[in-house]
Every structure is written in structure tokens, then in C-alpha cells.
Amino acid sequence: MMSRRPLIAGNWKMNCLKSDGTALAAGIAEKYAAAVNPKCDVLVCPPAIWILPVVDAVKGRIAVGAEDAHAAESGAHTGDISVPMIKDAGASFVIVGHSERRTDHHETDAEVKAKAEAVISHGLTAIICIGETEAERDAGKTIEVCRTQIQGSVPDKATAENVVIAYEPVWAIGTGRTPTTQDVADVHAAVRAEIAAKLGKETADGMRILYGGSVKPSNAAELMALADVDGALVGGASLKVADFWAIIETCL
Numbered sequence: 001m002m003s004r005r006p007l008i009a010g011n012w013k014m015n016c017l018k019s020d021g022t023a024l025a026a027g028i029a030e031k032y033a034a035a036v037n038p039k040c041d042v043l044v045c046p047p048a049i050w051i052l053p054v055v056d057a058v059k060g061r062i063a064v065g066a067e068d069a070h071a072a073e074s075g076a077h078t079g080d081i082s083v084p085m086i087k088d089a090g091a092s093f094v095i096v097g098h099s100e101r102r103t104d105h106h107e108t109d110a111e112v113k114a115k116a117e118a119v120i121s122h123g124l125t126a127i128i129c130i131g132e133t134e135a136e137r138d139a140g141k142t143i144e145v146c147r148t149q150i151q152g153s154v155p156d157k158a159t160a161e162n163v164v165i166a167y168e169p170v171w172a173i174g175t176g177r178t179p180t181t182q183d184v185a186d187v188h189a190a191v192r193a194e195i196a197a198k199l200g201k202e203t204a205d206g207m208r209i210l211y212g213g214s215v216k217p218s219n220a221a222e223l224m225a226l227a228d229v230d231g232a233l234v235g236g237a238s239l240k241v242a243d244f245w246a247i248i249e250t251c252l
């Protein structure tokens with residue numbers, strides 16, 4: 001099996017003013033720079049308005065990403081931000097299809113796919129989020145929902161280099177609740193099998209699949225130890241240097 005380098009990614013969502021965000025990013029970047037032979041990649045995804053100062057603050061030591069992007073290159077889309085702008089600001093990843101975007105902005109799989117295509121066409125890496133709601137889980141549809149989202153949201157041109165999948169059960173986001181490790185292991189294995197069906201085994205074996213949803217220092221080690229879990233997409237616990245670093249340390 002191809003070895004996959006874990007990625008610990010922080011999704012700040014709509015949090016942090018400039019001084020908090022730059023201090024947080026610089027704090028993580030300094031610790032990472034001091035680590036000897038780190039065995040994982042680290043990414044912070046601030047609100048778009050802070051990408052530029054955060055890129056300055058991390059001094060190239062860790063990666064910076066955006067939380068969303070428009071699928072178009074430019075044009076009449078008031079309030080939106082394009083992938084070329086994100087790239088120009090120095091970011092290298094873009095989260096697409098987060099459940100909060102799918103819910104708050106009614107983003108469909110087709111829109112998420114178009115965004116992911118824009119991200120990879122500009123040489124950046126797309127983090128494509130999938131995951132079931134609590135009602136879908138209760139109805140026993142978790143794997144079916146994830147498979148449909150993969151088929152609908154992942155571009156045909158996706159490779160292990162330009163796409164990362166983030167499995168985030170919607171009911172586990174910001175709630176302190178997480179699936180059992182067996183459930184996470186089962187879903188990640190099913191996600192990898194579906195990627196293999198769509199893009200081939202080699203691509204699937206190399207592609208990173210992150211777990212997201214109430215990852216914290218106390219549960220990170222157990223989740224990160226699972227065979228098909230290649231890192232984490234962290235919300236709340238990525239907003240404090242000590243907590244985010246403790247999660248990073250489980251893969252360091």
C-alpha cells in the first residue's frame with residue numbers, strides 16, 4: 001500500500017480577528033518549524049479576508065488554505081472569491097463542499113464538483129467534504145450518502161495529489177459527539193473503496209481521507225491511528241495553539 005503522509009488541517013470557519021488569527025498561525029508555524037523530521041503536513045484555513053496576513057505570519061513553514069472558492073475565474077459574483085485570487089494570495093489548498101456551505105448556501109454536489117475542478121485546474125489542492133446528517137445516519141444511509149457525494153462532488157481529474165477527502169458527519173460537527181472508532185474505520189474504508197471504483201485503486205490508495213467532527217486532543221490519537229484515517233479537519237480545537245498542536249503531535 002502506498003504510504004500517505006497525514007494532513008492536520010484547521011478550519012477556522014468565521015472566527016478570529018486579524019491579531020488573533022496571525023498569532024495563532026504564527027504560533028503553530030513556529031512549533032512545526034522546530035519539530036525534527038515531522039511526519040505530517042499542517043494547514044490552516046482562515047477566513048478569506050485573513051489569508052494574506054496569515055500567509056505572511058507562517059513564513060512558508062505551514063500551508064495556508066481558503067474555506068471556499070467560486071467556480072468561476074472572475075466576473076459578476078458580488079462577495080465571492082476566485083481560485084486565482086486565493087492562489088495569488090499565497091494559499092495552496094481550498095476546502096470545498098463543507099456541510100455548512102451545503103446547508104447555509106444550498107451548495108449541490110454539482111457546484112462542489114465545479115469548485116473542486118477550478119481548484120485543481122489552478123494547481124491547488126481541493127479538500128472535498130462529505131458526510132451524513134443525523135437523520136441519514138439513523139436511517140442507516142451513511143455509506144450510501146457518502147458514496148453519492150463522492151460520485152457527485154469529486155472531479156474525474158482528481159488525483160492523490162490534487163484532492164483530499166474530508167469525511168465529516170454533520171451531527172458530529174461542533175457537538176462534542178463523535179462516531180465510534182469502528183464506525184469511522186468502516187466509513188473511511190467505504191470511502192476509499194468508492195474512490196477506487198471511481199478513479200482506480202492506485203489513486204484511492206494514495207489519496208488522503210481526513211476525519212472531521214469534534215476532533216480534540218483527547219480523541220485525536222485514537223482516530224488518527226485508524227488505517228484509513230490520514231489526518232483531521234479540525235474546527236473548534238484549531239483555534240487554540242495548544243489544542244491544535246496537541247492534535248498535530250498525534251501524527252508528528
Ligand code: 13P
Nearest residue numbers: 011173174213214235236
Ligand atoms: P469541529 O471540530 O468544531 O467539530 O468542526 C469540524 C469541522 O467542521 C471542520 O471542518
